[in-house]
Amino acid sequence: MFGVITLATSKGGAGKSTLARSLAAHWFALGHHPALVDADPQRSLANRHDPAGRLAGLPVIAEPEERVGEVIEELRLKHAPVIVDTAGFRNRTTIGALVVTDLAIIPLKPAVEDVDAAIATYDLIQEINETDEREGRPIKVAMVLTMTQRGTVIARHVRTQLASANYPLLTAEMPNRVAYPEAGIEGLSPTTVEPDGAAARDITALIHEIMNLEKHETRKIKGAAA
Numbered sequence: 001m002f003g004v005i006t007l008a009t010s011k012g013g014a015g016k017s018t019l020a021r022s023l024a025a026h027w028f029a030l031g032h033h034p035a036l037v038d039a040d041p042q043r044s045l046a047n048r049h050d051p052a053g054r055l056a057g058l059p060v061i062a063e064p065e066e067r068v069g070e071v072i073e074e075l076r077l078k079h080a081p082v083i084v085d086t087a088g089f090r091n092r093t094t095i096g097a098l099v100v101t102d103l104a105i106i107p108l109k110p111a112v113e114d115v116d117a118a119i120a121t122y123d124l125i126q127e128i129n130e131t132d133e134r135e136g137r138p139i140k141v142a143m144v145l146t147m148t149q150r151g152t153v154i155a156r157h158v159r160t161q162l163a164s165a166n167y168p169l170l171t172a173e174m175p176n177r178v179a180y181p182e183a184g185i186e187g188l189s190p191t192t193v194e195p196d197g198a199a200a201r202d203i204t205a206l207i208h209e210i211m212n213l214e215k216h217e218t219r220k221i222k223g224a225a226a
Contacts, residue, residue: 001032002140002214004072004082006101010124011117012088014107015146017044018180020085022203023210025189027081028058035059035079039068039097040087048187055192069096090124098125099133103213106143107174110155115162118143122167142213143167144206146174172205 005023007016020036027034038045038060046062049055059079063071064087075082084101086094098104106121108114122141129138143162148155150173162169174180179190179199190199 001211002081002103003076004084004101005103005105005210006084006086006094006097007105007107008086008094008098008125009088009106009108009114009117009121010090011108011114014088014109014114014117015174015180016040016088016107017085018184019105019107019144019146019174019206020083021045021184021187022174022180022189022191022199023081023207024058024083025055025191026200026203026207028055029191029195032081033079035061035075035082037068037072037075037082037084037097038062039064039093040085042087045085045187048184050187053186054188064093066092066096068093069100072097072100090120095124095128098128098139099131101139103140103142103210105210106141107146108143108158109147110145110152110158115158118162119167140213141168142210143169144172144174145169147176148173149176170206170209172202172209174202174206175199177202 007020024034024036036045041064043062046060049060072082084097086097104125106118108118125139125141128134177199183190183193190197191203
């Protein structure tokens with residue numbers, strides 16, 4: 001399992017917070033010990049979280065400042081994965097989170113502006129991978145389409161565009177379903193509210209693909225060490 005997963009994009013409204021909460025709730029439901037770091041100044045995760053509610057055992061730490069890297073490193077000693085939600089723009093906090101992350105997830109809606117922001121974020125991560133801090137351990141990157149309506153022309157176009165340029169776009173998506181905002185009102189996820197529902201199945205598919213990325217990365221590291 002990736003120790004630290006950071007959701008990042010230089011454009012707001014792409015579904016970062018919803019996806020971060022959904023991933024954490026899924027692993028929490030499976031008996032793992034995830035933690036959420038809300039590094040977005042809007043504090044949408046922290047403000048909605050009920051420490052006495054159904055996700056009471058899931059720590060949600062608000063840290064929208066430059067100390068975010070230290071907070072992440074402290075949490076990863078006891079929690080896995082540590083999932084970090086960042087601001088919808090490039091700032092030092094986002095960069096600080098990415099420097100210590102294992103997997104960066106770039107969510108994007110099927111829209112031209114979101115594609116441009118996703119590519120800019122991807123380029124930023126590659127810049128970070130060239131720094132001394134990441135030497136020998138590059139950040140793994142995955143893009144995820146969010147708020148999609150299956151079969152639409154724009155979604156197919158975006159997927160084809162990114163795939164043809166060899167960007168790491170996951171096959172699984174987070175479709176536009178009312179279950180996400182409804183669960184989010186109480187700081188919950190569809191996995192928590194309706195574990196057998198369509199939205200929960202969407203998240204399960206994403207989780208499986210993320211886990212396969214981790215297995216591939218582990219095999220690659222072992223092969224390099226042999």
